[in-house]
Amino acid sequence: QQQVKQSPQSLIVQKGGISIINCAYENTAFDYFPWYQQFPGKGPALLIAIRPDVSEKKEGRFTISFNKSAKQFSLHIMDSQPGDSATYFCAASSLTNTGNQFYFGTGTSLTVIP
């Protein structure tokens, strides 16, 4: 069972446009929601993250919108650039246990056309 569902699987956006990737989760125990960016041949790298006590977090051109009641969160990339072309993963984690288990979405391949 996929704990975190991500859509779309792929996305093509013109340079300067807005890229939007959506994720949904079921487990209300999750209390940390990061987004990772992965370039070919590299490991994922943390892009931005949010905790459920806020509805939005912005870092530069990247914004996470979080809807706790709907159990959904999304990544918005403003003014998308060709250098943003990568695979993006959402994830969810619970930090309240003795360990720290992360659940990842299946990824979105973003292509930004010049």
Place this chain on the structure above:
Amino acid sequence: DSGVTQTPKHLITATGQRVTLRCSPRSGDLSVYWYQQSLDQGLQFLIQYYNGEERAKGNILERFSAQQFPDLHSELNLSSLELGDSALYFCASTPGQRSDTQYFGPGTRLTVL
């Protein structure tokens, strides 16, 4: 560069064989996580170690095992390999056992023929 190193970068082996993947966490990080990334299932959490002890377990097969050594490096052992085990294997590290930001290594690509 995340500071996490993984060896080898590529590994090609045959079905039924056993392999060992190695991960060295960032300097000072005590937790190591292992993930399997395949095309159809994305990133799957396998297991977490903190300061030598197992802390969390995900969908890790019984044919797979891991350990973390006193110098904090970790090894993932995969045995009785099957074609379906072909994937990218990543490790990540964090300072504590419940830290948030994970730093991923470059991965080991395993091909089982």
